Amino acid sequence: MTASSTVTKARLLELVATLGTAQWQDFAAAAARHGLTSVQAKLLAQLKGPVPMRGLAELLVCDASNVTGIVDRLEARGLVRRETDPADRRVKNVVATEEGRRTIERVRAEMQATHSALDALTEEERATLYTLLERLRPGLEHRA
Amino acid sequence: MTASSTVTKARLLELVATLGTAQWQDFAAAAARHGLTSVQAKLLAQLKGPVPMRGLAELLVCDASNVTGIVDRLEARGLVRRETDPADRRVKNVVATEEGRRTIERVRAEMQATHSALDALTEEERATLYTLLERLRPGLEHRA
DNA sequence: CATTGATGCTTGAGGCCATCAAGCAACTGG
DNA sequence: CCAGTTGCTTGATGGCCTCAAGCATCAATG
Incomplete structure (x- = not known):
């Protein structure tokens, strides 16, 4: 049993990795069609409300100084805006502009591979998978 | 039903994305402990046998010229070797060295978060998930 | 053969991502 | 008010990534 369990686990691990990268590339390709890098799109996807730079660094699991550049480029395209927090003038809250919201929504909708993959399951199977x-x-x- | 199905699908999509990036970061962290970038580790993970540069470019879904640099750095550390194919002297087959194989095997084993996550499921559940x-x-x- | 074309790899330029160290501005506690 | 902390930015360095251009080799044709 240990043996067969091990095999299943290794295979499952590989399968998860394969699907994960496939979905990521689907996402990257959709983002690229809108002139965004994957990281820019990922950042944009996090902006449901105002988020301070520091918070973005944690969400993206990277150095804060890195976020500066990414937001710079998004801001230069008008997809995002920096607003200095009135309660603490050190922090800059990043918010998506209307165009930014529209763009990331389109990217999500255009992940055809991912959507069609999920369509292969019935609703019940999706629920099982979810749990x-x-x-x-x-x-x-x-x-x- | 369409409505609830849509909700489930969107949530499922987000969950898959979350787990995918978590696993990727687990992988990247394990690789970093051995002085490898994630892409270097991913390339190394593909080398079950000799693979030509062109093949690696397809596996990594990137330009062939990019592979040159990645293999350069891996070769400089002795984890990988270029062998010109005797049947066609244009192609260089990349093979993992003994140290390269050992290293990537350790990286796989050290993905603690991923392993412990999978341990949360029974063997039967893993089988269901797999299918x-x-x-x-x-x-x-x-x-x- | 010799030429033409295709294929495999590398090089160089340019841009983004990523980290680290250093710095400035603003808040906080005493 | 002052020392320390926190949030963000800047600059240096290096890896990843693409594109265009180039070299070497192979394959097909006359």
Whole structure:
């Protein structure tokens, strides 16, 4: 049993990795069609409301100084805006402009490969998949 | 039903994305502990046998000229070797050295977050998850 | 053969991503 | 008011990535 379990686990791991990169490339390709790099699109996707630079660095798991450049480029295209926080003038809150929101929404809609992949499942199967994946989350996320 | 189905689909999509990036960061962190960038590790992971540069470019979905640099850096560290193909002297087959194989094997083993996440499922659940994910593959992969 | 074309790889220029160290501005506690 | 902390930016350095151009080799044709 240990043996067969190990095999299943290794294969499952590989499958998850394969699908993960396929979805990522689907996302990157959709973003590229709108002149965005994947990281720019990912940042834009996080902006449901105003988020300080520091918060973006944590969401993207990278250095804060890196965020400066990414936001610079998005701001230069008018997809994003910096607003200095009135309560603490050190922090700059980043908000998506109307065009930024429209753009990221289109990117999401244009992830055809991902959408068609999910369409291959019935609603019930999607629910099953969801609960299984939900159980994976704690193990994957409690890392720095 | 359309409405609830849509909600489930959007959430599922987001969950898949979240887990995908979490796993990728687990991989990147493990690679970094061995002084490898994520792309270098990913390339190394593809080398079950000799693979020509062109083939690596397809596997990594990037330009061939990019592979040159990545292999250069891996070769400089002795993790990989270029062998010119005897049948066609234009092609260089890349093979992992013994150290390269050992290194990537350690990286795989050290993906603690991923392993512990999978340990949260019973073997039966893993099997279910596997078949569900397997059904997603065709939709995700038949894109250029 | 010799030429023409295609294919595999590399090089160089240019741009983005990523980190680190250093710095400035603004808040905070005493 | 002053020392320390925090949020952001800048500059240096290096890796990733693409495109255009180039060299070497192979394959097909006359």
